[in-house]
Amino acid sequence: MKSETTKTYEQINAKIEAGKAVVLTADEIIDYVERKGPEAAAAEVDVVTTATFGPMCSSGCFLNFGHSTPKMRISEAWLDDVPAYAGIAAVDVYLGATQLRQGDPANLYYPGEFRYGGAHVIEKLVAGERVQLFGLSYGTDEYPRREIRTWLTINELNQAIMVNPRNCYQNYNVAINCSERPIYTYLGLLKPNMQNLTYCSAGQLSPLLNDPLYQTIGVGTKVWLAGAQGHVYAEGTQHCPTCERGANDVPSEGAGTLALTGNMKRMNAKFVRGVSLTGYGVSLALGVGIPIPILSPEILKRTTVRDEDIQAQVIDYACDYPQKTGKVICSVSYAELKKGEVQIRGKTVPSGSMSSYSRALEIAHLLKDEIKRGDFLLSKPLQPLPRQQGMGGLKIVDQNNREVR
Amino acid sequence: MSTKKLMLYFPKSETEKPIVYHLVKDYNLVINIFRAKVTPEEYGYLVLDVTGADEDIRRGMEFVKTLNVQVDESHKGVRWDEQICTGCGNCIVHCPTQALHIPDRTTMKVVFDSDLCVECLSCISNCPYGACSSIF
Numbered sequence: 012m013k014s015e016t017t018k019t020y021e022q023i024n025a026k027i028e029a030g031k032a033v034v035l036t037a038d039e040i041i042d043y044v045e046r047k048g049p050e051a052a053a054a055e056v057d058v059v060t061t062a063t064f065g066p067m068c069s070s071g072c073f074l075n076f077g078h079s080t081p082k083m084r085i086s087e088a089w090l091d092d093v094p095a096y097a098g099i100a101a102v103d104v105y106l107g108a109t110q111l112r113q114g115d116p117a118n119l120y121y122p123g124e125f126r127y128g129g130a131h132v133i134e135k136l137v138a139g140e141r142v143q144l145f146g147l148s149y150g151t152d153e154y155p156r157r158e159i160r161t162w163l164t165i166n167e168l169n170q171a172i173m174v175n176p177r178n179c180y181q182n183y184n185v186a187i188n189c190s191e192r193p194i195y196t197y198l199g200l201l202k203p204n205m206q207n208l209t210y211c212s213a214g215q216l217s218p219l220l221n222d223p224l225y226q227t228i229g230v231g232t233k234v235w236l237a238g239a240q241g242h243v244y245a246e247g248t249q250h251c252p253t254c255e256r257g258a259n260d261v262p263s264e265g266a267g268t269l270a271l272t273g274n275m276k277r278m279n280a281k282f283v284r285g286v287s288l289t290g291y292g293v294s295l296a297l298g299v300g301i302p303i304p305i306l307s308p309e310i311l312k313r314t315t316v317r318d319e320d321i322q323a324q325v326i327d328y329a330c331d332y333p334q335k336t337g338k339v340i341c342s343v344s345y346a347e348l349k350k351g352e353v354q355i356r357g358k359t360v361p362s363g364s365m366s367s368y369s370r371a372l373e374i375a376h377l378l379k380d381e382i383k384r385g386d387f388l389l390s391k392p393l394q395p396l397p398r399q400q401g402m403g404g405l406k407i408v409d410q411n412n413r414e415v416r
Numbered sequence: 417m418s419t420k421k422l423m424l425y426f427p428k429s430e431t432e433k434p435i436v437y438h439l440v441k442d443y444n445l446v447i448n449i450f451r452a453k454v455t456p457e458e459y460g461y462l463v464l465d466v467t468g469a470d471e472d473i474r475r476g477m478e479f480v481k482t483l484n485v486q487v488d489e490s491h492k493g494v495r496w497d498e499q500i501c502t503g504c505g506n507c508i509v510h511c512p513t514q515a516l517h518i519p520d521r522t523t524m525k526v527v528f529d530s531d532l533c534v535e536c537l538s539c540i541s542n543c544p545y546g547a548c549s550s551i552f
Binding site: 072124200256284294296350367 | 494502503504505506507508509510518519521524526541542544545546
């Protein structure tokens with residue numbers, strides 16, 4: 012296959028601005044290329060839109076409240092009774108998605124319900140609802156106020172910037188339970204003796220599965236983040252491109268991740284949703300769309316990946332996952348997973364999903380429409396994502412650096 | 417013969433009469449109770465299937481209404497809010513009767529058929545978004 016450039020970012024953006032760009036979603040492109048052939052399709056198509064919607068725990072936001080009279084440093088802060096990190100400058104806080112409400116019994120009465128946390132506050136803010144701020148401070152000469160309680164909406168905040176260190180996992184484990192008791196995980200309730208399994212990916216629609224070697228998605232790439240135009244600000248935490256990959260270079264493990272940021276004031280609450288996972292905790296479900304510029308026939312070919320060509324590893328979350336044994340039961344394709352039943356060790360296991368394919372599809376179409384209207388231009392990455400990189404574990408040592416078991 | 421899924425609402429103090437006994441004995445109805453909350457001094461609910469001749473079901477419900485019990489054919493004890501549902505599909509494997517299901521596996525949209533719901537309530541604890549709820 013020829014891999015020479017057939018288009019540049021500038022040419023694609025010029026077509027978008029003129030309202031003439033040819034844009035297809037990552038599921039539409041599959042049949043299109045089959046009909047037209049890869050060379051002709053690569054010349055015609057400018058952008059393929061990818062998307063995903065699912066829980067992304069490593070999310071949160073920086074908020075700036077503005078100053079009260081008299082001024083206050085705010086050294087401890089709670090929003091709707093959820094603690095926010097205030098160890099930064101005056102009246103700035105970082106509210107994390109998984110932070111539980113003060114006094115939540117967590118798993119004390121197992122399995123806990125985890126009804127409300129940081130993610131739910133973020134959802135309320137984006138929806139324009141009022142939240143309560145409670146703050147404490149030790150008082151200083153220039154910031155004398157020591158306590159504050161007030162109510163505010165996102166409109167009154169100076170800034171509300173979402174900053175998510177780990178989003179958009181390239182692929183993800185399929186969780187199953189081989190033990191004899193039910194277990195409660197971030198992939199939901201897993202019934203004993205492999206009675207169900209859960210996967211969490213948009214498969215053929217998912218951003219990094221359509222650009223498996225990060226040829227277009229890099230630091231600086233503009234993304235659709237819950238309706239706002241945000242961008243990739245860094246490789247995501249635990250970005251681990253060196254892993255098992257298929258002949259099409261598509262990983263069968265977690266692999267790549269993205270760190271995303273965007274202006275929360277421009278977001279749509281339909282795509283920013285608080286998640287309560289029984290027995291596990293709170294998370295934030297986010298909608299992300301990423302446009303892939305069709306710079307070459309090779310890049311186009313990558314976007315035609317199908318669910319049957321994407322494998323995911325099935326892992327026992329009762330033993331092998333928590334104990335880090337590295338054992339994989341088997342690999343299955345997203346085509347099988349999406350059918351609702353999978354064969355594992357000769358047993359038919361019903362499959363459920365934690366990622367919403369229907370909402371991802373909606374996002375891919377929203378982004379497609381935005382680009383076609385000329386409202387969303389693409390950006391060239393400032394820096395590529397690492398393509399070779401492993402991931403370390405955490406050693407437990409004593410003060411003399413001797414490993415402790 | 418037909419089967420109807422009904423929800424009965426008992427206002428305070430109407431809970432002493434053996435309603436189900438009369439429906440079986442006097443109106444020849446086959447009763448399958450999914451879920452009930454009937455306590456003295458309080459309002460109560462009963463969600464059930466009644467099977468019988470259409471005329472018997474009609475007469476049985478007339479009898480129930482004479483006891484000041486309200487019969488609701490359209491609303492059930494478990495509600496699914498389409499606006500809250502994100503369509504992830506985590507509930508599907510936990511629903512024993514396929515009341516929650518995905519009819520089209522290309523669009524993967526989640527649908528709730530309340531007539532198939534037996535009110536086991538497993539969707540309520542398994543929905544990460546609180547899309548399923550019980551009115552009692």
